[in-house]
Amino acid sequence: QVQFVESGGGSVQAGGSLRLSCDASVYSYDSYCMAWFRQVPGKEREKVASFDSDEHATVADSVKGRFTISKDHAKKILYLQMNNLKSEDTGMYYCAAMFGVFGPEGSCGIWSTVPSNFKTWGQGTQVTVSS
Numbered sequence: 001q002v003q004f005v006e007s008g009g010g011s012v013q014a015g016g017s018l019r020l021s022c023d024a025s026v027y028s029y030d031s032y033c034m035a036w037f038r039q040v041p042g043k044e045r046e047k048v049a050s051f052d053s054d055e056h057a058t059v060a061d062s063v064k065g066r067f068t069i070s071k072d073h074a075k076k077i078l079y080l081q082m083n084n085l086k087s088e089d090t091g092m093y094y095c096a097a098m099f100g101v102f103g104p105e106g107s108c109g110i111w112s113t114v115p116s117n118f119k120t121w122g123q124g125t126q127v128t129v130s131s
Contacts, residue, residue, distance in 0.1 A: 004095050009125030016085050016129070022078040022095030022122055030073050032104035033112055036080045038091040038127075045094070045115045049080055050108040058108070063089070085129045092124040 008020040024034065035050040049059040049069035059067045068081040078095055096118035098105040111117050 004097070004120060004122035006093065006095055006122040006125040009093060009127045011128040011130065012085055014086055014129055014131050017081070017083045018085065018127060020080040020082065020093055020095075020125060020127075022080075023076070024078055024095070024097070025076040027076070027097070027104075027120075029104065030076060032106055033098035033108040034071070034078050035096055035098065035108065035112055035118065036069065036078075037094045037096060037115060037118075038089075039094070039124075040091040047113050047115075048093075050112050051078060052106065052108045056108065082127070085127075087129050087131050090127060090129050092126055094122055094124045096121045 005023040006020060008018055010018060012018060033050060033052040036048050037045045038048050039045040048063055049067055051057045051069045051071055057069045059069060066084045070079045097120040098112055098117050099119040
């Protein structure tokens with residue numbers, strides 16, 4: 001199984017910023033749905049942002065106005081800019097690629113909220129926000 005590589009996590013004070021990156025260069029193709037998920041012990045993994053094109057980049061309501069998802073298409077790196085971090089943002093952050101029946105899914109949609117629809121993941125990077 002091919003894995004992505006996340007980096008950029010760390011420990012910060014509330015109100016601080018971090019930028020996470022996901023190296024997706026293991027794939028030669030670029031136009032497919034990718035997403036950032038986060039997970040804390042004892043809770044299910046949840047999507048915080050998704051990206052399939054520069055025109056369609058979305059974030060969850062809980063992080064709207066604070067997080068921004070973007071992609072460097074030349075380097076095939078997915079970013080998550082995290083500003084004004086809160087304690088509830090603490091968790092392990094993963095990037096992943098969505099797959100459909102015919103392979104990588106070209107567009108994110110309502111099914112991009114379901115972790116089981118993503119078949120390529122990174123090892124995760126820890127984000128800890130203290131008050």
